[in-house]
Amino acid sequence: MTMIHKNEGLRAWLLSEDFTSPRQARAHKAYVSWLRFSSNPLAFGGLLVVLLLVLAAVFAPWVATHDPLAQDFALALKPPSAEHWFGTDELGRDVYSRLVYGARTTLYIAILVTVIVGPIGFVIGAAAGYLGGWVDTVLMRVTDIFLAFPSLVLALAFSAALGAGIENAVIAIALTIWPPVARLVRAETLTFRKADFVVAAELQGASTPRILFRYIVPLCAPSVIVRLTLNMASIILTAAGLGFLGLGAQPPMPEWGAMAAQGRQYLLDAWWLTAVPGLAILLVSLAFNLLGDGLRDILDPKHV
Amino acid sequence: MSDAQPLLSVRNLTVAFPSLQHMLPAVRNVSFDLGREKVGIIGESGSGKSTTGRAIMRLHPAKTRITADLMAFQGRDLLTLSEREMRSIRGHRIAMILQDPKYSLNPVMTVGEQIAETAILHERLSRREARLRAMEMLEKVHIRDPERVMGLYPHEVSGGMGQRIMISMMLIAKPALIIADEPTSALDVSVRQQVLTILDELVSGNDMGLLFISHDLNLVRSFCDRVLIMYAGRVVEELRADELDKAQHPYTQGLLEALPSLTEPRDRLAVLRRDPAWAEG
Amino acid sequence: MSDTDLSPTGHEARWQGLTEALRKVLTSVGVILTTLIGLLVLTFVIGRMVPADPVLAILGDTFDQTAYDRVYQELGLDQPLYAQFFHYVQNILHLDFGQSNVTKSLVVDDLARVFPATVELAVLAICIGTLFGVPLGVISAVRRGTWVDHLARVVGLLGHSTPIFWLGTMVILIFYAMLGWIPGGGRIDLYNDGLVEGPTGMLILDAALAREWEVFRSALHHILAPALLLGYAAMAYLSRMSRSFMLEQLGQEYILTARAKGLAQPAIVWKHAFRNIRVQLLTVITLAFCGLLDGAVLIETVFGWPGLGQYLTAALFYADMNAVLGAVLLIGLISILINLLSDVVYRFVDPRTR
Numbered sequence: 001m002t003m004i005h006k007n008e009g010l011r012a013w014l015l016s017e018d019f020t021s022p023r024q025a026r027a028h029k030a031y032v033s034w035l036r037f038s039s040n041p042l043a044f045g046g047l048l049v050v051l052l053l054v055l056a057a058v059f060a061p062w063v064a065t066h067d068p069l070a071q072d073f074a075l076a077l078k079p080p081s082a083e084h085w086f087g088t089d090e091l092g093r094d095v096y097s098r099l100v101y102g103a104r105t106t107l108y109i110a111i112l113v114t115v116i117v118g119p120i121g122f123v124i125g126a127a128a129g130y131l132g133g134w135v136d137t138v139l140m141r142v143t144d145i146f147l148a149f150p151s152l153v154l155a156l157a158f159s160a161a162l163g164a165g166i167e168n169a170v171i172a173i174a175l176t177i178w179p180p181v182a183r184l185v186r187a188e189t190l191t192f193r194k195a196d197f198v199v200a201a202e203l204q205g206a207s208t209p210r211i212l213f214r215y216i217v218p219l220c221a222p223s224v225i226v227r228l229t230l231n232m233a234s235i236i237l238t239a240a241g242l243g244f245l246g247l248g249a250q251p252p253m254p255e256w257g258a259m260a261a262q263g264r265q266y267l268l269d270a271w272w273l274t275a276v277p278g279l280a281i282l283l284v285s286l287a288f289n290l291l292g293d294g295l296r297d298i299l300d301p302k303h304v
Numbered sequence: 305m306s307d308a309q310p311l312l313s314v315r316n317l318t319v320a321f322p323s324l325q326h327m328l329p330a331v332r333n334v335s336f337d338l339g340r341e342k343v344g345i346i347g348e349s350g351s352g353k354s355t356t357g358r359a360i361m362r363l364h365p366a367k368t369r370i371t372a373d374l375m376a377f378q379g380r381d382l383l384t385l386s387e388r389e390m391r392s393i394r395g396h397r398i399a400m401i402l403q404d405p406k407y408s409l410n411p412v413m414t415v416g417e418q419i420a421e422t423a424i425l426h427e428r429l430s431r432r433e434a435r436l437r438a439m440e441m442l443e444k445v446h447i448r449d450p451e452r453v454m455g456l457y458p459h460e461v462s463g464g465m466g467q468r469i470m471i472s473m474m475l476i477a478k479p480a481l482i483i484a485d486e487p488t489s490a491l492d493v494s495v496r497q498q499v500l501t502i503l504d505e506l507v508s509g510n511d512m513g514l515l516f517i518s519h520d521l522n523l524v525r526s527f528c529d530r531v532l533i534m535y536a537g538r539v540v541e542e543l544r545a546d547e548l549d550k551a552q553h554p555y556t557q558g559l560l561e562a563l564p565s566l567t568e569p570r571d572r573l574a575v576l577r578r579d580p581a582w583a584e585g
Numbered sequence: 586m587s588d589t590d591l592s593p594t595g596h597e598a599r600w601q602g603l604t605e606a607l608r609k610v611l612t613s614v615g616v617i618l619t620t621l622i623g624l625l626v627l628t629f630v631i632g633r634m635v636p637a638d639p640v641l642a643i644l645g646d647t648f649d650q651t652a653y654d655r656v657y658q659e660l661g662l663d664q665p666l667y668a669q670f671f672h673y674v675q676n677i678l679h680l681d682f683g684q685s686n687v688t689k690s691l692v693v694d695d696l697a698r699v700f701p702a703t704v705e706l707a708v709l710a711i712c713i714g715t716l717f718g719v720p721l722g723v724i725s726a727v728r729r730g731t732w733v734d735h736l737a738r739v740v741g742l743l744g745h746s747t748p749i750f751w752l753g754t755m756v757i758l759i760f761y762a763m764l765g766w767i768p769g770g771g772r773i774d775l776y777n778d779g780l781v782e783g784p785t786g787m788l789i790l791d792a793a794l795a796r797e798w799e800v801f802r803s804a805l806h807h808i809l810a811p812a813l814l815l816g817y818a819a820m821a822y823l824s825r826m827s828r829s830f831m832l833e834q835l836g837q838e839y840i841l842t843a844r845a846k847g848l849a850q851p852a853i854v855w856k857h858a859f860r861n862i863r864v865q866l867l868t869v870i871t872l873a874f875c876g877l878l879d880g881a882v883l884i885e886t887v888f889g890w891p892g893l894g895q896y897l898t899a900a901l902f903y904a905d906m907n908a909v910l911g912a913v914l915l916i917g918l919i920s921i922l923i924n925l926l927s928d929v930v931y932r933f934v935d936p937r938t939r
Binding site for chain 1: 616620624627628632634635748750751755879887898906917
Binding site: 391410413 | 837838839841842843844845846847848849857860861863935
């Protein structure tokens with residue numbers, strides 16, 4: 001009896017709009033945001049798939065059924081069966097296990113790129129927006145130059161120059177993704193810079209780093225988070241594209257794009273070799289897009 | 305004949321908006337009549353005055369719940385009309401003037417095009433005829449060189465001119481009732497009187513009814529014939545403009561006391577008191 | 586009423602307007618120039634980043650020191666970096682993009698050969714994307730929350746998340762291998778190849794102009810799948826953007842004015858709201874076109890379409906750096922050009938920037 005009352009009490013406390021403390025207001029906001037988010041089936045589904053991806057990547061040795069690198073020519077190009085859930089490739093390797101380990105590659109690239117691009121984009125964008133003047137002009141011109149190229153083409157060029165390999169792919173992709181993030185941060189910074197409370201802080205003598213970190217960064221954070229989440233999808237697609245073209249992760253390391261490329265030669269006989277990795281790319285990309293959209297709905301109230 | 309039946313009759317109008325858990329009433333049981341006169345609705349932000357105006361023209365989004373015992377215009381019950389019938393009334397029989405021409409005019413259409421549009425829509429004039437009418441309207445609102453102004457875009461004209469353009473746009477089809485939603489609030493003080501004078505000319509000259517929504521009590525008391533005071537969605541008092549000093553309701557009295565006066569200077573202005581009991585009517 | 590309401594008229598205003606316009610044009614030109622120079626710097630840097638020794642690439646395995654020194658000097662590698670860059674820019678301006686290690690012909694000749702094929706594909710794709718994407722986005726905004734809206738969002742989302750090389754491969758699998766409805770790749774079948782050497786380099790146009798209907802049909806048959814796939818990607822993006830723009834407009838005050846005038850929904854949407862998003866649409870269509878160039882690289886590879894994209898991927902495969910850089914530079918230039926074009930048209934269309 002008391003348990004039910006307690007739950008109702010907590011829920012009621014979270015939902016009520018007569019706040020008695022800032023803590024309650026924040027808890028209320030977080031709870032209502034969570035409710036809104038989870039009531040959106042697509043966004044919630046996206047979150048689940050992303051979690052699934054992370055779990056599969058982290059627990060790959062336990063989730064996979066076979067060794068992804070183990071070759072067995074006798075078992076080459078077998079269709080999906082109970083033994084090999086997604087069949088085998090031309091070297092007899094289990095496609096399902098390669099898919100699971102490929103999740104590691106995908107996640108590795110996505111996270112690494114985001115971790116690089118986030119801070120760099122932030123610093124450049126905030127510096128350009130806050131300092132203005134020639135700093136702004138120079139930084140924006142540099143951004144424009146990078147933006148002049150379509151992202152895959154630029155990543156291709158960098159990848160080709162740096163050489164194949166997963167680390168080089170990460171650098172190449174990062175170099176193409178940072179401009180939009182920097183632009184976004186700059187736009188947000190420009191908006192908030194003119195706000196009265198920022199001017200007030202300046203007048204009080206707050207130093208520039210202090211203003212940037214205590215005011216601007218927290219205010220930009222929501223839209224940057226949304227942007228980075230949505231970017232994950234394009235990172236994954238670009239990485240897959242690079243893999244498809246033979247750049248990026250090198251064999252025998254499993255990578256979904258490369259797997260799809262190799263499967264093309266056997267398209268008529270073993271169509272699952274291309275279909276399955278591609279489907280995985282689609283699902284994960286879709287999941288990040290849905291997650292990003294859901295986050296945008298709750299973090300950015302102005303967005304429709 | 306027109307004096308006998310009021311232009312607009314409203315009884316117990318209630319407007320409710322959907323929120324997270326239930327419907328929130330923004331306007332509650334508002335009743336009034338309007339003839340060929342100038343009636344002002346005074347209230348602070350959130351009092352429901354703009355909501356009332358828009359509800360009469362049924363401009364709210366579909367999920368809004370508008371109920372009333374009666375909402376009749378020239379004898380027709382506005383609540384039972386189809387959307388199509390309402391469209392033939394909007395801009396033609398009842399017109400609305402919005403607050404800020406910076407936002408309420410379409411930025412990528414010329415002034416002339418926007419004014420003529422109303423005439424073409426409701427009176428089926430040809431483009432040329434509508435253009436001529438638009439220029440006539442511009443002259444009626446005292447805009448010099450109407451030919452040139454017709455080709456301008458809204459961002460190229462000043463606030464006062466923009467509002468006059470809004471007036472011509474809405475009055476060109478000769479409506480019987482105008483609802484003016486804070487028509488001078490976005491204008492410079494020096495320009496306000498000009499716009500009001502024009503409005504007065506047109507309303508009196510064409511025997512129209514005017515519902516003047518505002519938060520500025522001084523403005524309304526000198527401009528309108530009657531005044532409705534709204535608070536928290538209800539009409540708390542209804543008076544003739546020249547009898548405002550005899551207000552009974554404490555909220556109205558509070559509003560009057562809070563006005564600074566040149567003729568009776570005071571050391572301290574009274575602070576407006578708000579009693580939740582007034583919200584219950 | 587005072588005349589101070591009106592902006593200044595006559596010669597004074599016209600002169601003001603002229604100097605203002607001139608200033609804007611000069612700024613734009615300045616921006617374009619710096620971007621171009623930056624582009625060249627970038628490609629130059631990328632070229633120098635290659636770990637392989639360019640001298641060895643030319644000489645091969647057997648050489649002696651004098652030969653090495655000779656080629657080293659020939660390539661200008663002994664000169665300081667800025668001199669090398671200057672030399673590089675000069676070459677570019679003289680349309681010397683170097684020689685392809687693979688085709689043994691000048692890169693610029695190769696590019697001229699493959700470039701029209703990509704243009705044909707991209708133009709067709711962007712037309713498809715705009716024609717279907719924009720109305721879909723507008724309708725989905727107007728009928729927000731209905732099945733049309735949901736369908737549009739699903740379409741948009743899928744287009745945004747699908748790896749286009751995979752979709753292309755699947756289309757080939759289903760529509761060629763299984764159903765035989767489309768050809769397996771290439772731009773035209775062997776039988777009709779080379780019959781039409783038209784003025785524009787775009788087979789469909791040239792064939793129609795020459796009234797070679799057999800060639801026309803074959804070319805159309807071949808371009809269908811790749812153009813539809815690329816068009817779908819563009820459509821997904823454009824419908825998302827036009828929906829977003831439309832929703833933003835529908836919340837504006839002037840829409841309320843339009844409704845208060847008594848206008849019906851179609852007039853409000855197309856005559857008022859749509860006119861306000863035209864300029865934004867132009868910008869995103871331009872962006873979509875540049876994004877198409879990305880997709881074209883992959884689609885051309887999958888469909889064996891002899892365009893810029895396939896040239897680039899083949900060059901990558903053979904580590905033909907001159908060709909890679911030449912193709913990348915060309916794509917960058919096209920991008921800048923398209924953006925410039927859209928900027929110019931933007932100025933004309935939006936009255937607020939006059």
